[in-house]
Amino acid sequence: MKNTGDRRRTIYDVAKAAGVSISTASNALNGTGRTNAETRERVRRVAEEIGFRPNALARGLLSKRSHAIGMLTNDTYGRLTLPMAAGVSEVLVDHGVSVFLCATNNDPRLAQLHLEALLDRQVDGIIFTATRLDLAPPVQLSRLPIPVVYVFAEGPADSVTFFPDDEQGARLAVDHLKELGRSRILHITGPRDYLAARIRAQSYLDACGDGAEAMFGEWSEEWGHEAVQTVFARPGPKPDAIFCGSDEIARGVIDALRDLNVEIPTDVAVVGFDNWEVVARQTRPPLTTIDMELKELGHRAGLAILSLSKGEPVPAGITRLPCRLVVRQSCGSPLQSD
Amino acid sequence: MKNTGDRRRTIYDVAKAAGVSISTASNALNGTGRTNAETRERVRRVAEEIGFRPNALARGLLSKRSHAIGMLTNDTYGRLTLPMAAGVSEVLVDHGVSVFLCATNNDPRLAQLHLEALLDRQVDGIIFTATRLDLAPPVQLSRLPIPVVYVFAEGPADSVTFFPDDEQGARLAVDHLKELGRSRILHITGPRDYLAARIRAQSYLDACGDGAEAMFGEWSEEWGHEAVQTVFARPGPKPDAIFCGSDEIARGVIDALRDLNVEIPTDVAVVGFDNWEVVARQTRPPLTTIDMELKELGHRAGLAILSLSKGEPVPAGITRLPCRLVVRQSCGSPLQSD
DNA sequence: AATTTATGCTAAAAGCTTTTAGCAGAAAAA
DNA sequence: TTTTTCTGCTAAAAGCTTTTAGCATAAATT
Known part of the structure; x- marks a missing residue:
């Protein structure tokens, strides 16, 4: 007596099959009103048997x-x-x-x-x-x-x-680097007109203080690559860690560092942002990064x-x-x- | 008299405001039944004015x-x-x-x-x-x-x-390579138990004939990298083109080729599969690939x-x-x- | 015994729309 | 004039559910 596919069962079918009124059927199924325990069970069993499922449209219309x-x-x-x-x-x-x-x-x-x-x-x-x-x-x-x-x-x-708490996320990255003994941390991130980029950068600057530098650019590998080349081409001390505003940027950074024969993580540690697995897992070495949950x-x-x-x-x-x-x-x- | 936000307007409101019955309102709005052109316009105008929109639940329940x-x-x-x-x-x-x-x-x-x-x-x-x-x-x-x-x-x-037509897609890639004068085309793709991988590989084999070789592995950069190392380490002629089963694999292939100082596209041409923009656009050089639409x-x-x-x-x-x-x-x- | 309370059920309404059947009145045909 | 056809409208039903109000009957109270 299962639903034979001709049409959906309604509460009317349940009521008829259980030998009660529609209201009783409804009350029994929903546990509302006053119903005898025995009737309630019977109605529920019958509903189960004939495969009754309430019509969400009708229900929504009313409620x-x-x-x-x-x-x-x-x-x-x-x-x-x-x-x-x-x-x-x-x-x-x-x-x-x-x-x-x-x-x-x-x-x-x-x-x-x-x-x-x-x-x-x-x-x-x-x-x-x-x-x-x-x-x-x-x-x-x-x-x-x-x-x-x-x-x-x-x-x-x-x-x-x-x-996502961009500020806390950025702090997480910087703290991690500091705990590992890194002191000259550079930040390479996306365009300045992205709020998220500004927040992360500010958090980084607050945590790192003097000597900290945030480089704004694009959300692309290319920018990460380019930024690293710029930094390593100019005179002065080099960073021993780079915190990137996205995993894509981090990827470009890692590629550029390898081109320069800079060892990761020995010479420079890298942290990304996004935990975009398909990127972060595939970099060499795999990328430590921030997940926005x-x-x-x-x-x-x-x-x-x-x-x-x-x-x-x-x-x-x-x-x-x-x-x-x-x-x-x-x-x-x-x-x-x- | 716009909807003041207290509750949604119903067709009853329209009927009342237009001075007709509910059925006439419905007919006028839907162009069903027999309605005077003038009445029809009036009802529609009123409906517009009070911001009436039919309740999809009620409509669905009936229809x-x-x-x-x-x-x-x-x-x-x-x-x-x-x-x-x-x-x-x-x-x-x-x-x-x-x-x-x-x-x-x-x-x-x-x-x-x-x-x-x-x-x-x-x-x-x-x-x-x-x-x-x-x-x-x-x-x-x-x-x-x-x-x-x-x-x-x-x-x-x-x-x-x-x-997607994997067979045609693979053919597209191989034909493109052939037209550019490449003759020793290698195929590096994902696991053999993926139907798509098998179809693409077969299409490639059919198009390339003798000497063609399809290497099955993982859907990962790492596998692309590894496959290239294997091929270039062993004796015998080297491919002048590589058709990859995915953009990720292609990315690994490109990285490995660069590590080996093989010029792309001069020495080896590379084609991917997926047109996953964030990967294909970022490889160096940017990746020619197949889009599955x-x-x-x-x-x-x-x-x-x-x-x-x-x-x-x-x-x-x-x-x-x-x-x-x-x-x-x-x-x-x-x-x-x- | 008469009244109140509790129990288990049901009829009917409400939610909003579309469609069916049909009713008056006007126009056309007989 | 009477009958038919057409026009423009409306009442009511249907779609499916939940909720309200209320009706018998049995049980408890006075």
Whole structure:
């Protein structure tokens, strides 16, 4: 008597098969109202048998909660979005909440279209994410009737926002280098107009004090390569460690150092930022780097939007989640499996 | 009289404001039934004014079509999934269809959970995607009441499936090398138990004939590096071109060649596979490679599931979409901007 | 014995939309 | 004039669930 595939079973089918009314069936299944234990069991058994599953549309229509949220991203080739989206999805699926993924391509028309579709679908909330921390969303998200959470993206002043703690991450890198006895630490990072780059650089400067130098450039291997060549070509003392603003830069740095016959980590230790495994694992030697815990960011954002959608209070403002140091072999630490 | 944010406007509000019945309002808005042109315009204007947008839940409940689909993936760090998902989303948003993203992490329990949630939500179809072509889905997808499309993943024999055309892609690479006058072409690729690796290798062998050699190993830079060392250490003629099974391998190959002071492309030309920009653009010289057109795969899968969900016929079986040669500088072609 | 309380169930409404069937009135045909 | 056709609208049903209000019956209290 399993569902024979002709059409989905409804609670009406359950009620009929169990010989009770629809309301009793509903009460029995949800544990609401007053039901005899025996009836309750019977209804549940019957529901199980015929393969009844409540229609989420009907349920959402009534409760005005769709148990779905939208995730708006402007990143399409992103190593950032998918780990976060997976984190969101992972933490919400156990609460019966599904995630609409909307890739806006940074196109305002597309963003507007997606936003309207999400509202029409009565989503319980929206998570906005971007590839840059300081880029405004391509669409007006502030006066919405549903909660919005920003993750890896800047929202209005009083919004709920999650960022990786760039300052702490940078400190983690510098402290690690210092603990290993390095004293002349150089910082090579991305463009100065990226907030994240500025924060990391400032944290590095605060930690290293006099003689510290932050070189801003591009988020590319090429820039890392070029910066190293510049530094090693000019007169004066050479660094014994380089803290890079991204793993890609670190990769360029490592290549350039090898070209110069500088030993890693003996002569110069290198730390990256991102823990982008496919890069960090493949450098020679494998790269010690900072992980931004993207999945955890997704978890937190998911839980926040869940609370907000239930009307529970969530502290507004920016929450910065700690980064994690991933030790590989580019700093001369005791070799350890990763 | 714009929506003041207290609650969403319903068609009841439209009807009242326009002084007509609910059915007339619905007919006017959808162009169904018989309506006077003047009334129709008035209703539409009023709807616009008060910011009415139909509730997708109610609509879906009635029509039994939710205008949403699910995308099931077992890849979480994927450079593959997001471009495809973006392609799907992009092509469907204009048809009013939204996409649920479900990351299964290759965990059958999670996959089952997601699948049930999707069915409860009455999705119109499911797109399954994986990181490997020949991996079975972690959950039973065959006897579902809704259509399923497989993309970059293997489905049952009679299912609708989209793959990149690995054979054509490999041929593209080999032909390109031959046209440039290379004759001793070597193939370095991933593990033999990957279907894609076998297809590409076979295509390469067919095109190159006698003396061709396919070396199977890992999908890693390290393997590319190691393979080159092996080949150049042994006696006998050396290749004048290397076709790599992935951009990562190509990267390792290029590094190893540089270590051996072999000039690229003068002595050896290199072609990759993936057009994974962040790798292919950063090698020195930038890598000529094969693009699998992941976004286009997403487009096609999206259109296929759309047709299927409307009951329109879609040819079953495997459709292989052509790959594209991306010329950069690792083969000695005339330098061109990319 | 008469009244109150508790128990287990059900009918009906609500949530929002689309579709079906059908009702008046006007215009056209007989 | 009477009958038919057409036009423009509306009431009501359907889609599936949860919740509210309430109805019998049995048990407990006065």
